[in-house]
Amino acid sequence: MKRVGRVIVPLVLSVLLAPLGSPSLRAQELRVRRQVRIPDIPGYQTLKCDFHIHTVFSDGSVWPNVRAEEAWREGLDAIAITDHIEYQPHADDLPTKHNRAFEIAKPHGDQLGLIVIRGSEVTRAMPPGHLNAVFLTSSEPLDTVEWRDSLEAARKQGAFIFWNHPGWTGQQPDGVARWYPEHGALVDRDQLHGIEVINARSYYPEAHRWALEKDLAILGNSDIHAPLNLDYDARDGDHRPTTLVFAKDDSPEAIREALFARRTAAYSGNLLIGKEEFLRPIFEASIEVLTPAVTAKQGGQAWVQIRNDSDVRYELNGGGSVEGVSAPEDVVLSANRTSLVAIGVDEVTEPGVVRVELPYTVDNLLLEPGTGLPYELVLEVEVVPAEE
Ligand SMILES: [Zn+2]
Ligand SMILES: [Zn+2]
Incomplete structure (x- = not known):
C-alpha cells in the first residue's frame, strides 16, 4: 500500500500542474515592453509620447501607477498625466487633489525608466474649450474662476500649453474645428503652443492646417479614460495615438525643448502627420531598395525588393510609365x-x-491635409532583347 501511495501522489501532482505550465514564467511573460520601431532622424531621437491621459483623479477609471505600466509595456518613452481641473465626477469618493495622480504615477515610471510629466486639463466651454498644460510645477494654481487666470498660471510655470480635440462633437456639434479670436489671443500671450491634430481615433484636418499656419506643435494623443486594452488592442498590432518628439536626448528637459521648438509629429494607426523635415528622414531611414539595379527582357518583368524596417506600413501611389519602364500605381x-x-x-x-x-x-505620411510625402523610386533597369 505504501508503494502505491508514493506513486499516486507525484502522479496526481503532475496531472494538476501540467495544464497550468509554470505560473511564475507566464506572469513574467506578460510584463514585457514592446519595441516601437520608428527610426531616429539625423541629430534627434524619435521619442514616443502620450501627453493626454486621465485617471480616477478626474473622470478616468484607472489608478495612476497603472498608466505608467501600460505606457511602458506599449513601448512609450514619456507620458503626461492630465486630469481635468474643473471636472471632478469622482469627488464623492476621492478628494479633489490636482497633483495626486502625477505623484502616484511618477515613482512607478521612475522604476521602469518611463518619463512621467505633470500636467492638467483646463476644461472650459468653447471658446477656448479644453487645453492641456504639461511640464507644470504644480497643478493647484490652475484651479481658478476665470480660464484666463488658469492659463496665465500655467504660462508662469513655463508650461507647454496645447488645445485638445478642437473638433470634438461635444463642443463642435458638426465635428468641424473652429478657430475663435480667443485662440489668437492665447497665441499672442504665449499661452498656446500646440494643437491636437489627432485625439483618440479622430483626425482634425482644420487643426492640421492651423498648426502649419500658426506655427503650433502637431500633437497626437490618446485622451484615454479606460484601461488601455479596452480601447486599443495593443497586443495585436494596434496602438494608441502618440506624439513623436524629435529630442536631442531622452530626458524630460529635451522633450520640453523639442515641444517648444515644434519638433513633433502625430502617429495614429498607420498615419504619420508632420512636416517634411521630419517625415522624409523617417521614411528614408525605414526603407531600403535592396535591388536598385534589375534586368528585364523587352516586354518582360523584373522584381524589385524593398525592405521596410519600421512598424509603419507605407502606402505609395503613383508609378506609371517612364522611358519604357512601368511601375504599379499602388x-x-x-x-x-x-x-x-x-x-x-x-x-x-x-x-x-x-x-x-x-x-x-506616400499617402500615409501627411505633410498637410490631403497631401502625402513625394518620393522618387530610382532604378537602373538593364533591358535585354526579348529573344535572348
Ligand atoms: Zn477634453
Ligand atoms: Zn481629456
Missing part, C-alpha cells in the same frame, strides 16, 4: 517586411541600361 511596403514590386518593360524599349525615376506619393 505599392504597399508592409511593416518589418521586404516587398516585391513588379517592374515592366515595354516591348519596344531599346536594349541597354536605362535609369528611371518613378514618381510616388
Whole structure:
C-alpha cells in the first residue's frame, strides 16, 4: 500500500500542474515592453509620447501607477498625466487633489525608466474649450474662476500649453474645428503652443492646417479614460495615438525643448502627420531598395525588393510609365517586411541600361491635409532583347 501511495501522489501532482505550465514564467511573460520601431532622424531621437491621459483623479477609471505600466509595456518613452481641473465626477469618493495622480504615477515610471510629466486639463466651454498644460510645477494654481487666470498660471510655470480635440462633437456639434479670436489671443500671450491634430481615433484636418499656419506643435494623443486594452488592442498590432518628439536626448528637459521648438509629429494607426523635415528622414531611414539595379527582357518583368524596417506600413501611389519602364500605381511596403514590386518593360524599349525615376506619393505620411510625402523610386533597369 505504501508503494502505491508514493506513486499516486507525484502522479496526481503532475496531472494538476501540467495544464497550468509554470505560473511564475507566464506572469513574467506578460510584463514585457514592446519595441516601437520608428527610426531616429539625423541629430534627434524619435521619442514616443502620450501627453493626454486621465485617471480616477478626474473622470478616468484607472489608478495612476497603472498608466505608467501600460505606457511602458506599449513601448512609450514619456507620458503626461492630465486630469481635468474643473471636472471632478469622482469627488464623492476621492478628494479633489490636482497633483495626486502625477505623484502616484511618477515613482512607478521612475522604476521602469518611463518619463512621467505633470500636467492638467483646463476644461472650459468653447471658446477656448479644453487645453492641456504639461511640464507644470504644480497643478493647484490652475484651479481658478476665470480660464484666463488658469492659463496665465500655467504660462508662469513655463508650461507647454496645447488645445485638445478642437473638433470634438461635444463642443463642435458638426465635428468641424473652429478657430475663435480667443485662440489668437492665447497665441499672442504665449499661452498656446500646440494643437491636437489627432485625439483618440479622430483626425482634425482644420487643426492640421492651423498648426502649419500658426506655427503650433502637431500633437497626437490618446485622451484615454479606460484601461488601455479596452480601447486599443495593443497586443495585436494596434496602438494608441502618440506624439513623436524629435529630442536631442531622452530626458524630460529635451522633450520640453523639442515641444517648444515644434519638433513633433502625430502617429495614429498607420498615419504619420508632420512636416517634411521630419517625415522624409523617417521614411528614408525605414526603407531600403535592396535591388536598385534589375534586368528585364523587352516586354518582360523584373522584381524589385524593398525592405521596410519600421512598424509603419507605407502606402505609395503613383508609378506609371517612364522611358519604357512601368511601375504599379499602388505599392504597399508592409511593416518589418521586404516587398516585391513588379517592374515592366515595354516591348519596344531599346536594349541597354536605362535609369528611371518613378514618381510616388506616400499617402500615409501627411505633410498637410490631403497631401502625402513625394518620393522618387530610382532604378537602373538593364533591358535585354526579348529573344535572348
Ligand atoms: Zn477634453
Ligand atoms: Zn481629456
